[in-house]
Amino acid sequence: MEYVSCDYCGCAESGVVARQTDLLHRTTDEVFSIVRCAGCGLHYTNPRPGPDEIGRYYATDYAFHASPPAWRRWADRALDIWANSPLAGLARVLSPVARRLAARVRPMVGDPVLEYYRSGREGTFLDIGCGSGWHAHYWGGQSAVLALRKRAAVAGVEVSDAARASLSESGVRCWATLAAVPDSEIFGLIRMNWSLEHVHAPNAYFSFMASHLKPGGRAIIAVPNYDGLIYRLAPDCVELPVHLYHFRPKDILAYGARHGLRGISVTTFSYPEMFRAAAAAGLWPSAFSSCSGIVAAKEMLRTLAPFDQAGWGNDMVVVLEKSLPPGAVSGSA
Template sequence: MTLEYVSCDYCGSDQATVVVRQTDKLHHTTDEYFTIVRCNVCGLHYTNPRPSPAEIARFYPSDYSFHGATPRWRELLSRLLDWCANGQVAWLIGLVPAVGRRLAARVRPRIPDPVLEYYRRGGQGAYLDIGCGSGRHAHYWGHASSVGSCQRFTQVAGVEASAAARELLAREGIDVWGDIDQVPLGRMFAVIRMNWSLEHVHSPSRYFRFIAERLLPGGRAVIAVPNYEGLIYRVAPDCVELPIHLYHFRACDIAAYADRFGLVVKAQHTFSYPEMFRAAGDAGLLPTAFADYGDIFWARAMMRSLKPFDDAGWGNDLLVVIERNGL
C-alpha cells in the first residue's frame, strides 16, 4: 500500500510533530501503523501519512455505517429500546438484570438535534446532509432526524460516497450525489449537516468552502465530530479510529475553519456517553472494568459523572452550529 504525505490542510505548513502512532485497534482492519501529527504552526491534528482517496475504502469494516436499508420494525424497536434505557421506566427495567445489562449500551444524554429543532419551529429552506448513509438514520439522533424523515418538513438532498446507499435514496425520490462537487451549482440550502463525517474527508477546507458558498444568507451548518480534547482521548490517547479518521478536531479548529470562510460559530456543546468507554475497554484501550460495567444503573451513574467534563468542553463528541451571515 502506498501512503500519501500531506501538508496541514488549514495553514499549509509541512512542519509537524508526531503525537500518536498506532494500528487499527478498534476495527482491526489492518496491522499497519499510522501516525497522528500536530501542526507546529496552527496546532491542527491530522493523520500523516495516510491512505489516498483510492485506498481508504478498504480500511472501513463492512458494517461501519448506516448504508443499508433498515426494516421499519427494526427502527421502531430501536426507538422503543432507547426510550426504555433513557426514560423514567429505566429504573423498573433495570430490576431485571439481564435486560438492564443489554440496555446499558443505549444510555446516553439527551442532546436536542439542531436540525430537527429548526424545522419543527417553522424554519424554511432546503436541507442537505453530507454523509447521509441510506437516509434512514441520523447517527446519534436516529430515524426522526434522518434525511428520509425530514422530507415531511422540506425539500431534502444528500451527499453519500456509498453507491448502495445512493441507490436506496434514489428509489425514494431523494436527490443524492456521490461528492460535493456533483451538487448542481444552482442548489442552495438553509441547512447543511455533517454528522461525524468531517473527520473522514481528505480536505476539510474544501467542505467549509462548499458550506460557505451553498448556505443561504442566515443559513446554518450543523457539524458533529469526535472531540480530540475529550476525556477519553486524554486518558486513552490510542482510542482513535485510525486510519479512517484523517483529522482530529478540537473546538478551536472548527472555529478557525469557520472564520476563514466567513462563517460564525453560534453554538457549541460537548457530550459523552458510557458506551464509548465500554467499547474502549473491549478493545483493551481502557481497563477491562470498563468493558464489564454492568447494568443500566451503573451506566446512568457514569453518565451523570461525565456531565461536569461535558460542561467543561471535555465531552468525547463535539456539536457545533455555524451560520452564514449576510443579507
C-alpha cells in the first residue's frame, strides 16, 4: 500500500469522505478510503495499492480483452437497438428477455468520436486502453478502433499482451504504455474510455495528450462522475480499490486547463442498470434490485433525465480541445 499526495495540486492534507471494500468483484476484504484533497477538492483513494500491487485487485475477467465471435457482436448490437426502441415493451410477455433488455436501457449519448470525424475534422485516432479493438464501452463496436479504420488512421495503447498481439495481426499500431509512444507521433483525437479513474498519475496522461495532440485536436475523456446522483447519496458506492480517482467535471476541466486543453463540452448520463447492479452488490438500497423489468427501466430512465441535464449523471464524457497557435483561424487545423 502506498500513501500519496494529491496528483493535481501536490497537497498532502486530506479528509476521509467514504470507506468501502470490494463488494463488486470480491477480490479482497480490505477496506479502502476515499479522501478529499484539502487544497483543491480532488477525491482519490488513499492509501492505495501501488503500481506493482494493483494487478491482484482486478478480477480475472475484468476487461474486454477477448475478440468476440461475429455472431456475438451482431447479437449484442441487435439487443441494444431493441432495448432502446419503442418496441422494447413487447418483451414484457417474455420475462427472461425483458430482464436482459432492461439491463441495456440507457440514454442516447452522442458519440464524440464519430461527431469529430463526421464534422470533417482530421487526424490519427489514438485510443488509450483500447482492449482488443472490438468494443468501445458505452458506444459499442461501431466506435471501436477496428471499426474506425474506415474513417481515419488508428492506433492504440493497451496493457494486455494478448489484445496488443491481436491488434498487430489486424495491422493496428499499438503500444503497451504511454512512454512507448514515440514523441514524433501526433494525433487528431485521443480517447480514454473509463480508464483515467484507474491510473496512478492522471496528470501524466493530460501532459501526454497536450504534447501529442495537434493544435485544434481533441481529447475525449469518459469516466464515472463523482458529482453524480448515486455518489451524492452514497459516496461509498464505488468500485474500490481499482478506481484510484473519483473525478467531478470541474476536476477534469481543471486538469485540461493546466495543460492548454480547453473544455468544449461536458455530458453527464445515468442508466437504470447501474442502480440495480449496485443494489445487487450491496452498495445501494436493496429496494432497487427489483427495478429489473423493461417497463420499470424505461420509467426510471425518464426520471433520471433531468438529473443528467443538471450534471448529476453517474457517468460523464468530457471533450477538451488543444488551443490553436495565436493568429490561427479556428477550424483550419
